[in-house]
Amino acid sequence: xxxxxxxxxxAASGKGTLARRLAEAFDLAYLDTGSLxxxxxxxxxxxxxxxxDEAVAATAAEALDPAxxxxxxxxxxxxxxxxSQVAAQPRVRQALLDFQRRFAARPPDGLSGAVLDGRDxxxxxxxxxxxKIYVVASPEVRAERRHRELIARGEPSIYPQVLAEIQxxxxxxxxxxxxxxxxxxxxxxxxxxxxxxxxxxxxxxxIVAETL
Ligand code: C5P
Numbered sequence: 001x002x003x004x005x006x007x008x009x010x011a012a013s014g015k016g017t018l019a020r021r022l023a024e025a026f027d028l029a030y031l032d033t034g035s036l037x038x039x040x041x042x043x044x045x046x047x048x049x050x051x052x053d054e055a056v057a058a059t060a061a062e063a064l065d066p067a068x069x070x071x072x073x074x075x076x077x078x079x080x081x082x083x084s085q086v087a088a089q090p091r092v093r094q095a096l097l098d099f100q101r102r103f104a105a106r107p108p109d110g111l112s113g114a115v116l117d118g119r120d121x122x123x124x125x126x127x128x129x130x131x132k133i134y135v136v137a138s139p140e141v142r143a144e145r146r147h148r149e150l151i152a153r154g155e156p157s158i159y160p161q162v163l164a165e166i167q168x169x170x171x172x173x174x175x176x177x178x179x180x181x182x183x184x185x186x187x188x189x190x191x192x193x194x195x196x197x198x199x200x201x202x203x204x205x206x207i208v209a210e211t212l
Contacts (some may be wrong), residue, residue, distance in 0.1 A: 003028060003113030004128075005208065006121035009135035011169050011183060012142035012149075014192045018135060018204045019117035023158040025205060026115075029107035033118035033125070034083065036096045038075075039068035041082035044190050051082040058091035064099070076155070077165060084169045087119075090177040092112065100125045119173055120182035131203060131211045134183035139166055 005022060009015045016032055023030035043060040044051050051057060066208035073079055086092050100116065104126050107114040116125065137145075143163035150157035173181040183189060188207045194201040 003130050004126050004172045005115040005131045006129035007117040007133045008119055008121050008128050010078050011166055012146040013135040013137050014133040018116045021201045024045055029111045029114040031103045031116045033100055033116055035069045037083040037087045038079050042079050045082055051085040053184045057086040057089055061092040061095035084172050090178045093178050097166040119181040120179035122187050131208050132184050132187035133207055134187040134189045136191050141193045142166055157181045
């Protein structure tokens with residue numbers, strides 16, 4: 001059997017860490033689908049093009065090189081903001097859909113399933129996923145986490161600015177017409193506002209155990 005776990009949620013909700021740990025715990029492959037959109041955005045920015053230009057962004061998505069997923073600049077705020085701009089474009093989403101579905105259906109290394117995290121995994125990419133978790137946390141908690149992460153990486157960060165960027169990204173990801181950020185009807189919600197990473201992981205593991 002091929003087990004698919006979908007984790008969706010807004011920026012800095014902690015879904016990436018949870019997804020990675022669930023993949024380890026259940027011996028599954030892991031795909032950070034945000035890195036696909038980030039890689040497309042990084043390519044557009046490096047070429048000096050406009051992330052809002054759908055033809056340019058779609059060409060970058062169609063030509064996506066899996067090696068681009070390892071680019072060191074993918075986690076920057078600028079790339080994150082541009083990622084949410086390219087992600088609003090239907091042609092970009094379409095170009096990345098097959099890659100994600102193939103990964104879920106046939107995970108690499110002969111593993112018996114996959115964990116995917118993103119915004120539309122439970123609703124669009126893998127609507128038949130065995131487990132769907134929608135991870136949330138208040139914008140203030142998420143901004144605080146992202147702020148600390150940036151400082152730890154030695155990048156300049158100003159908390160009110162990080163909070164404003166998170167709110168802007170939430171609004172764009174939720175309001176877009178193409179595969180907006182929203183919980184699937186059958187997703188279990190996990191609020192990590194008051195949980196440290198270990199407690200959040202234990203809660204996610206319980207959800208998986210209870211759903212299967
Ligand atoms: O999760 P992360 O912050 O890396 O994602 C970057 C951007 O990519 C998000 O703001 C969102 O606009 C987009 N994205 C998406 N669908 C996904 C994953 C990410 O639209 N499945």
